[in-house]
Amino acid sequence: MIGDIIGTWIAATLTIAIFSFLYRDNPLYRAAEHIYVGISAGFAVIYAWAFDVYPMLVDTFKTNLSARNYLEAYILIVPALLGVIMLLRSIPKLVWISRIPLSFTIGIGAGLGLIASVQGYLLPQISDTLRPLINLNNAIIYIGVITTLTYFYFSKEHKGALGALSRIGIVFIMVAFGASFGYTVMARVSLLIGRFYFLFHDWLPLIR
Amino acid sequence: MNLWERITTIDRRIIYLLLTIVVITPLIIKPKILVRVSQPVRDAFNAVDQLPAYSVVMISIDFDPSSAPEVQPMLLAILRHAFKKDLKVILTGQLALGLPIGEIALNQVAPEYSKVYGKDYVNIGYRPGYSALMVGIGREIRDFFKTDYRGTPLDSFEFMRSVHNYQDIALLVSLAHGAVADAWIQFAGARFKQKIIVGCTGVNAPGMFQYYSAHQIEGIIGGLQGASEYEALVQKPGSATLGMPAQSTAHGLLILLLIIGNIGFLISRKRGKR
Numbered sequence: 001m002i003g004d005i006i007g008t009w010i011a012a013t014l015t016i017a018i019f020s021f022l023y024r025d026n027p028l029y030r031a032a033e034h035i036y037v038g039i040s041a042g043f044a045v046i047y048a049w050a051f052d053v054y055p056m057l058v059d060t061f062k063t064n065l066s067a068r069n070y071l072e073a074y075i076l077i078v079p080a081l082l083g084v085i086m087l088l089r090s091i092p093k094l095v096w097i098s099r100i101p102l103s104f105t106i107g108i109g110a111g112l113g114l115i116a117s118v119q120g121y122l123l124p125q126i127s128d129t130l131r132p133l134i135n136l137n138n139a140i141i142y143i144g145v146i147t148t149l150t151y152f153y154f155s156k157e158h159k160g161a162l163g164a165l166s167r168i169g170i171v172f173i174m175v176a177f178g179a180s181f182g183y184t185v186m187a188r189v190s191l192l193i194g195r196f197y198f199l200f201h202d203w204l205p206l207i208r
Numbered sequence: 209m210n211l212w213e214r215i216t217t218i219d220r221r222i223i224y225l226l227l228t229i230v231v232i233t234p235l236i237i238k239p240k241i242l243v244r245v246s247q248p249v250r251d252a253f254n255a256v257d258q259l260p261a262y263s264v265v266m267i268s269i270d271f272d273p274s275s276a277p278e279v280q281p282m283l284l285a286i287l288r289h290a291f292k293k294d295l296k297v298i299l300t301g302q303l304a305l306g307l308p309i310g311e312i313a314l315n316q317v318a319p320e321y322s323k324v325y326g327k328d329y330v331n332i333g334y335r336p337g338y339s340a341l342m343v344g345i346g347r348e349i350r351d352f353f354k355t356d357y358r359g360t361p362l363d364s365f366e367f368m369r370s371v372h373n374y375q376d377i378a379l380l381v382s383l384a385h386g387a388v389a390d391a392w393i394q395f396a397g398a399r400f401k402q403k404i405i406v407g408c409t410g411v412n413a414p415g416m417f418q419y420y421s422a423h424q425i426e427g428i429i430g431g432l433q434g435a436s437e438y439e440a441l442v443q444k445p446g447s448a449t450l451g452m453p454a455q456s457t458a459h460g461l462l463i464l465l466l467i468i469g470n471i472g473f474l475i476s477r478k479r480g481k482r
Binding site for chain 2: 022023040043044047048051052055056108109112113115116117119120121124125127128176179180183184185186187189190191192193194195196197200201206207
């Protein structure tokens with residue numbers, strides 16, 4: 001209970017310190033910013049150890065060793081070594097070695113991502129776009145897709161019919177940007193509300 | 209300098225002060241506003257509501273404290289809905305900083321419905337490298353999570369003994385503020401036909417509608433507005449419902465400033481030409 005109260009006071013103080021930047025930059029804001037970055041980094045390190053390195057490497061190694069699964073135990077040295085090599089990025093002369101584990105990461109990421117993009121994004125979206133032209137909404141989708149793609153066609157100068165289509169495409173792009181920006185404004189205001197809710201609900205009991 | 213020219217050069221701190229006033233006032237006086245539930249949120253609600261009792265729902269905490277004011281109310285509302293329906297909940301997360309927020313929500317909601325850790329819900333924790341994890345769960349969840357986040361073996365929980373891969377998970381809920389929701393849809397949804405609902409921040413919501421339109425996800429809960437709609441459907445108003453009047457007044461102020469600013473700009477430009 002006393003821990004909650006202390007935690008709430010610390011959080012409220014840091015929130016006000018961050019808000020103080022709205023007036024102008026000041027040492028209190030910078031201190032809060034550095035505390036946030038430091039704690040986030042520390043937290044991430046603890047999580048990497050507790051949820052990744054220890055259970056998936058150290059613990060698994062020990063378990064396999066005690067069960068006499070020597071191959072499954074010693075094969076773990078390979079990813080452990082790759083992980084250590086990755087840290088060599090901080091030594092300029094040995095940066096080139098760190099490209100080996102990076103190539104594994106990029107290769108796996110690209111392989112997984114490529115299939116996912118085609119199977120989970122491109123094909124379903126194309127399939128959904130090819131709708132029967134039986135109502136206005138479907139017609140607007142066709143016009144939007146064709147004109148937007150035309151806008152991004154750069155192999156020919158945008159003149160005449162091509163120019164007209166690309167200008168219509170700009171309208172669709174602007175509508176999409178507008179919708180996205182509107183949602184972004186809503187999101188940012190929500191964060192402000194969330195902080196004030198914390199200050200007036202959890203810290204100062206003005207909202208009940 | 210005339211009035212319109214002054215408006216275009218107004219000190220930004222005055223705008224901050226006005227915004228503070230229009231946000232704080234509704235939070236304190238708490239005016240009641242009618243919440244109209246949109247179809248994407250209703251579909252998300254129905255996806256949970258139509259599950260038979262004791263079905264397994266996996267909730268992935270894919271946001272961190274920077275997005276908590278928007279997404280945390282969704283998590284609380286979905287947990288209340290799931291526990292009310294006697295669904296079994298598996299909590300996981302793809303962001304290290306997000307998982308404690310999920311734990312806080314579980315500790316808050318589970319006692320309201322007398323739910324017991326291990327019997328009705330488990331928290332299996334976090335593993336880095338979500339792309340490989342999402343594909344791997346399609347084969348066997350134990351390849352990545354042999355234990356829960358406290359180190360207890362998964363098989364020591366009765367309901368987890370029958371959970372091996374996506375076939376045993378009736379619904380996946382991704383509460384996200386970034387690209388993780390897209391990854392769930394593209395890996396778990398497209399490859400393993402996993403039913404998914406997405407709760408996301410307002411910034412991410414426009415990007416999710418294409419998946420909803422293509423029936424790749426069951427429903428969307430977008431931003432604080434979506435959270436308030438879900439709270440209305442579970443009949444348990446929370447911080448999202450309380451925040452919506454402030455959201456409306458803030459939007460009203462921003463629209464007003466936008467109009468006044470543009471009128472001022474146009475008049476100043478016209479006078480400058482003369």
